[in-house]
Amino acid sequence: xxxxxxxxxxxxxxxxxxxxxxxxxxxxxxxxxxxxxxxxxxxxxxxxxxxxxxxxxxxxxxxxxxxxxxxxxxxxxxxxxxxxxxxxxxxxxxxxxxxxxxxxxxxxxxxxxxxxxxxxxxxxxxxxxxxxxxxxxxxxxxxxxxxxxxxxxxxxxxxxxxxxxxxxxxxxxxxxxxxxxxxxxxxxxxxxxxxxxxxxxxxxxxxxxxxxxxxxxxxxxxxxxxxxxxxxxxxxxxxxxxxxxxxxxxxxxxxxxxxxxxxxxxxxxxxxxxxxxxxxxxxxxxxxxxxxxxxxxxxxxxxxxxxxxxxxxxxxxxxxxxxxxxxxxxxxxxxxxxxxxxxxxxxxxxxxxxxxxxxxxxxxxxxxxxxxxxxxxxxxxxxxxxxxxxxxxxxxxxxxxxxxxxxxxxxxxxxxxxxxxxxxxxxxxxxxxxxxxxxxxxxxxxxxxxx
Amino acid sequence: xxxxxxxxxxxxxxxxxxxxxxxxxxxxxxxxxxxxxxxxxxxxxxxxxxxxxxxxxxxxxxxxxxxxxxxxxxxxxxxxxxxxxxxxxxxxxxxxxxxxxxxxxxxxxxxxxxxxxxxxxxxxxxxxxxxxxxxxxxxxxxxxxxxxxxxxxxxxxxxxxxxxxxxxxxxxxxxxxxxxxxxxxxxxxxxxxxxxxxxxxxxxxxxxxxxxxxxxxxxxxxxxxxxxxxxxxxxxxxxxxxxxxxxxxxxxxxxxxxxxxxxxxxxxxxxxx
Numbered sequence: 001x002x003x004x005x006x007x008x009x010x011x012x013x014x015x016x017x018x019x020x021x022x023x024x025x026x027x028x029x030x031x032x033x034x035x036x037x038x039x040x041x042x043x044x045x046x047x048x049x050x051x052x053x054x055x056x057x058x059x060x061x062x063x064x065x066x067x068x069x070x071x072x073x074x075x076x077x078x079x080x081x082x083x084x085x086x087x088x089x090x091x092x093x094x095x096x097x098x099x100x101x102x103x104x105x106x107x108x109x110x111x112x113x114x115x116x117x118x119x120x121x122x123x124x125x126x127x128x129x130x131x132x133x134x135x136x137x138x139x140x141x142x143x144x145x146x147x148x149x150x151x152x153x154x155x156x157x158x159x160x161x162x163x164x165x166x167x168x169x170x171x172x173x174x175x176x177x178x179x180x181x182x183x184x185x186x187x188x189x190x191x192x193x194x195x196x197x198x199x200x201x202x203x204x205x206x207x208x209x210x211x212x213x214x215x216x217x218x219x220x221x222x223x224x225x226x227x228x229x230x231x232x233x234x235x236x237x238x239x240x241x242x243x244x245x246x247x248x249x250x251x252x253x254x255x256x257x258x259x260x261x262x263x264x265x266x267x268x269x270x271x272x273x274x275x276x277x278x279x280x281x282x283x284x285x286x287x288x289x290x291x292x293x294x295x296x297x298x299x300x301x302x303x304x305x306x307x308x309x310x311x312x313x314x315x316x317x318x319x320x321x322x323x324x325x326x327x328x329x330x331x332x333x334x335x336x337x338x339x340x341x342x343x344x345x346x347x348x349x350x351x352x353x354x355x356x357x358x359x360x361x362x363x364x365x366x367x368x369x370x371x372x373x374x375x376x377x378x379x380x381x382x383x384x385x386x387x388x389x390x391x392x393x394x395x396x397x398x399x400x401x402x403x404x405x406x407x408x409x410x411x412x413x414x415x416x417x418x419x420x421x422x423x424x425x426x427x428x429x430x431x432x433x434x435x436x437x438x439x440x441x442x443x444x445x446x447x448x449x450x451x
Numbered sequence: 452x453x454x455x456x457x458x459x460x461x462x463x464x465x466x467x468x469x470x471x472x473x474x475x476x477x478x479x480x481x482x483x484x485x486x487x488x489x490x491x492x493x494x495x496x497x498x499x500x501x502x503x504x505x506x507x508x509x510x511x512x513x514x515x516x517x518x519x520x521x522x523x524x525x526x527x528x529x530x531x532x533x534x535x536x537x538x539x540x541x542x543x544x545x546x547x548x549x550x551x552x553x554x555x556x557x558x559x560x561x562x563x564x565x566x567x568x569x570x571x572x573x574x575x576x577x578x579x580x581x582x583x584x585x586x587x588x589x590x591x592x593x594x595x596x597x598x599x600x601x602x603x604x605x606x607x608x609x610x611x612x613x614x615x616x617x618x619x620x621x622x623x624x625x626x627x628x629x630x631x632x633x634x635x636x637x638x639x640x641x642x643x644x645x646x647x648x649x650x651x652x653x654x655x656x657x658x659x660x661x662x663x664x665x666x667x668x669x670x671x672x673x674x675x676x677x678x679x680x681x682x683x684x685x686x687x688x689x690x691x692x693x694x695x696x697x698x699x700x701x702x703x704x705x706x707x708x709x710x711x712x713x714x715x716x717x718x719x720x721x722x723x724x
Contacts, residue, residue, distance in 0.1 A: 394640065
């Protein structure tokens with residue numbers, strides 16, 4: 001038992017360390033805060049990742065072992081108190097108990113037995129008696145579930161541990177990026193690609209805002225296809241994940257994938273240019289060429305704003321709330337290298353239109369992407385079951401009081417000696433009251449005969 | 452509307468302060484008239500406080516559970532209510548001199564925090580918020596009461612032998628202090644358990660993991676460990692009185708750190724609260 005308390009406090013202490021030292025930071029940060037020696041100590045003790053270090057896991061493992069051992073050791077006593085109590089006790093054993101009552105009555109042992117049994121059963125006790133030739137022992141218990149409260153609590157902690165282990169071995173966590181209009185059938189765990197076994201398509205991504213333009217919801221409108229057929233539609237939002245076939249998809253991040261520039265020639269022909277922003281790798285990607293009506297146009301992405309508000313306040317937010325782009329354009333294809341041949345169109349928001357040499361240029365559409373966190377955790381139902389049992393166990397431990405009353409009656413000449421008492425460990429007013437009432441009931445046996 | 456609510460809260464804070472002074476005078480002079488005055492002021496303060504919470508709820512459209520300011524005004528409101536219930540159930544007014552100054556101290560922290568409208572970030576928009584914060588308020592009020600009882604126990608123990616000493620004439624018997632401390636803590640422990648579990652389930656919904664060793668989570672677990680140690684020493688090793696009281700105090704220090712220390716000193720996902 002002392003081991004358990006030491007382990008509990010050690011677990012508390014080492015958990016505290018993990019909150020005081022920044023976890024999983026870079027070596028440079030540690031050296032900056034604690035010096036080289038400090039970092040070496042932190043590194044060697046695993047203090048940069050306390051909760052996954054060997055000794056912390058060992059501590060939790062020891063706690064679990066301790067729980068198992070304690071539960072097994074105390075199991076038989078709890079079992080006996082509940083189902084197979086030691087009924088026969090000597091009167092002096094009862095007299096060790098508190099709230100002791102002694103009565104001498106003229107009623108017979110059997111009368112005392114049947115009266116006390118029926119009284120105790122009426123007030124909700126479970127009663128067991130044992131009769132020898134000249135004595136009667138009685139054991140009565142109420143609130144037997146309360147005995148099991150601590151066991152249930154301990155067991156449920158083990159259930160949670162099992163759930164965590166199952167989740168650790170059979171679960172996986174990863175990320176997936178989907179652009180509007182695209183679909184995916186796998187996700188990334190680190191650099192490893194894992195198949196989902198079904199397809200998710202992102203129809204639309206939208207950010208809702210309040211009057212002060214602060215985000216109030218990040219919504220991914222998705223469709224799930226399985227075996228080529230549409231299975232379900234769902235709006236994934238923060239706090240509202242999609243769950244399908246054991247996988248859960250959580251809204252995690254978002255951004256701007258592409259911008260679509262629509263160019264209409266003087267002759268009325270339309271062509272769309274896709275400005276690939278997410279895939280942007282090299283400076284050359286900033287340059288796009290488009291051929292329309294046999295004439296070439298060269299487009300250069302000069303600047304992109306995710307949240308364009310008015311002239312000055314360009315990047316109000318890092319979310320793609322109100323994307324806009326500032327582009328340069330030229331139709332003098334061969335002179336593209338000469339700056340004077342370029343025309344700057346200025347900022348265009350989605351839906352804005354401008355003209356250049358008879359071409360109508362419109363920023364037609366912004367395509368967002370969403371990043372979903374993918375998690376598969378078969379241990380989760382076990383963990384939740386453990387949670388439920390913990391609450392039940394703690395409740396039973398504190399709010400179902402165990403009341404035990406013992407009684408011993410023995411023949412002495414033509415009278416019956418009755419001794420009764422209650423368990424001092426579970427003493428409360430209610431059980432004291434029950435003993436006193438029981439005493440009155442036995443006492444009234446005499447009055448009845450006198451009448 | 453919100454500024455009216457903040458003003459009403461400030462009024463109730465000053466009423467609590469005056470009430471605390473009345474309770475302390477009542478304790479020192481042992482004159483119940485001051486206690487009655489303290490209680491009257493406390494109830495008046497609670498009326499202002501209730502109005503403040505009500506107005507804030509209506510004008511912001513959400514229960515005041517969102518940031519440290521809102522949490523503190525709800526927590527102190529619940530603590531005053533719990534205190535008034537305890538005063539009428541246990542029929543003792545002497546706890547007031549300890550509980551009300553402590554509540555006033557928490558209210559004072561809120562007094563100096565910005566009371567403007569809180570922006571509800573999407574991560575906080577969840578039905579889990581209500582049970583999570585409600586259990587936090589109940590658990591921490593219970594631990595606060597247990598803390599006061601523990602202090603009183605330690606004070607009472609030192610003066611136990613002196614029959615006509617100042618404290619001896621005013622404190623309830625040590626045994627009942629210890630018993631009440633246990634009952635209040637048992638309730639707090641149940642609430643703390645629910646607090647951690649509702650938090651874990653909410654985290655699962657919002658972030659896809661039920662546990663992430665975020666400082667706030669970890670400190671809630673540390674608090675749980677400490678109170679679990681208290682219960683184990685009591686039930687299986689028969690610890691009573693002084694040693695139990697000391698564990699109750701350590702537990703409450705952990706609670707206070709979870710509430711303020713983590714929010715103000717450590718960084719993590721709970722940094723909005």
